[in-house]
Amino acid sequence: MTSVKRFNWVRQQTAWQSTQAWRERHAKASQQSLDYSAAATNSFASAQINLTTGMATISAQVANARVQSQASASQNQLGSVADLLNTLA
Numbered sequence: 493m494t495s496v497k498r499f500n501w502v503r504q505q506t507a508w509q510s511t512q513a514w515r516e517r518h519a520k521a522s523q524q525s526l527d528y529s530a531a532a533t534n535s536f537a538s539a540q541i542n543l544t545t546g547m548a549t550i551s552a553q554v555a556n557a558r559v560q561s562q563a564s565a566s567q568n569q570l571g572s573v574a575d576l577l578n579t580l581a
Contacts, residue, residue, distance in 0.1 A: 505513070
């Protein structure tokens with residue numbers, strides 16, 4: 493029986509082909525890293541925008557309630573003055 497020391501029928505990559513394959517894998521990994529980084533940046537930016545918008549909405553609601561309260565108080569005060577004037581007249 494003869495022993496098989498090498499599989500010569502399987503073609504090996506040349507050094508250039510191996511280097512090219514490594515460069516392609518490296519480029520793909522780099523691009524994937526950039527894509528993940530961009531996605532994370534967009535997520536954080538979106539969260540910041542949502543936070544800012546929410547805070548502005550809450551501030552506007554509080555300011556509106558304060559203005560409404562002051563307007564109601566002024567209206568009540570004017571009503572009291574008008575009642576006083578009617579009483580004096």
